[in-house]
Amino acid sequence: MILKLRRVFEVPGERKDISFTCDPEKTGYLTDKTFSTPINVSGCVVNHAGVVELSTDCKFAMKHECDRCLIEFEREYDLHFEHTLVLKAYKDDDLVVCENAELDVDELVINDILLSLPTKILCRDDCKGLCPTCGKDLNEGGCEHTQS
Ligand SMILES: [Zn+2]
Ligand SMILES: [Zn+2]
Numbered sequence: 315m316i317l318k319l320r321r322v323f324e325v326p327g328e329r330k331d332i333s334f335t336c337d338p339e340k341t342g343y344l345t346d347k348t349f350s351t352p353i354n355v356s357g358c359v360v361n362h363a364g365v366v367e368l369s370t371d372c373k374f375a376m377k378h379e380c381d382r383c384l385i386e387f388e389r390e391y392d393l394h395f396e397h398t399l400v401l402k403a404y405k406d407d408d409l410v411v412c413e414n415a416e417l418d419v420d421e422l423v424i425n426d427i428l429l430s431l432p433t434k435i436l437c438r439d440d441c442k443g444l445c446p447t448c449g450k451d452l453n454e455g456g457c458e459h460t461q462s
Contacts, residue, residue, distance in 0.1 A: 320415040322359050322366055323401060329360045332370070336420045347428060348377040350388050355423055359399065366399040368410070372423055381434045382443035383451050389435075395426040 315334050322328045336353040357370035375390045397410045399417065410422060442452035450457040 315419050317359065317417040317419050318415065319359060319366070319399065319412055319417060322361050323399075323412075323415050326361050326363050329358055331358045332356065332419065334419075336423055338424055347431070349374055350377045351375045353423060353427070355419070368397045368399055368417070368419075368422075370395050370419075370423060370426070372427060374427070378435045378437075380437035380441055382436055382441045383453060384444065385437050385451070387437045391427075393427060393430055395423070395430075397422070 315336070317330070317332065319330065322330050333356045336355055338349045338353065351374050353372050353374040355370055355372050357368065359366060359368045372393045372395065373391065375388050377386060377388050379386050398408065399412050400409045401412060401415060403409075403411045410417070437453075444450065445452055445457050445459050447459040448457055452460060
């Protein structure tokens with residue numbers, strides 16, 4: 315979804331609430347991550363005395379494969395993101411540039427989500443993983459190689 319923010323940029327105190335559903339597959343931003351639900355996005359863009367801030371809350375679920383035991387599982391997320399929006403690029407990388415006062419909020423949200431995921435995703439914090447010798451899932455019990 316493209317947000318048109320001309321008025322928010324021009325009028326201090328102006329606020330625009332946003333609430334929409336983003337389907338990662340339909341936006342064309344393909345990733346190697348599998349979203350198992352659309353992303354429910356709510357939030358607002360506010361002009362605080364000339365500084366335009368965007369905040370979003372993103373609710374969705376994702377399918378993952380555990381990095382240790384390789385089991386597939388689904389996890390629900392509820393993430394919060396904040397950005398400062400500007401009309402022109404500065405050197406500060408944290409700022410989001412809105413050309414023509416427009417923002418592709420689908421792209422931003424998907425990038426936020428992908429960057430916030432840990433590089434290693436485990437089905438649970440204490441996942442025991444697989445036996446390196448026979449490949450048994452050690453969460454289901456030990457095998458002859460792991461009994462001490
Ligand atoms: Zn696991
Ligand atoms: Zn084993």
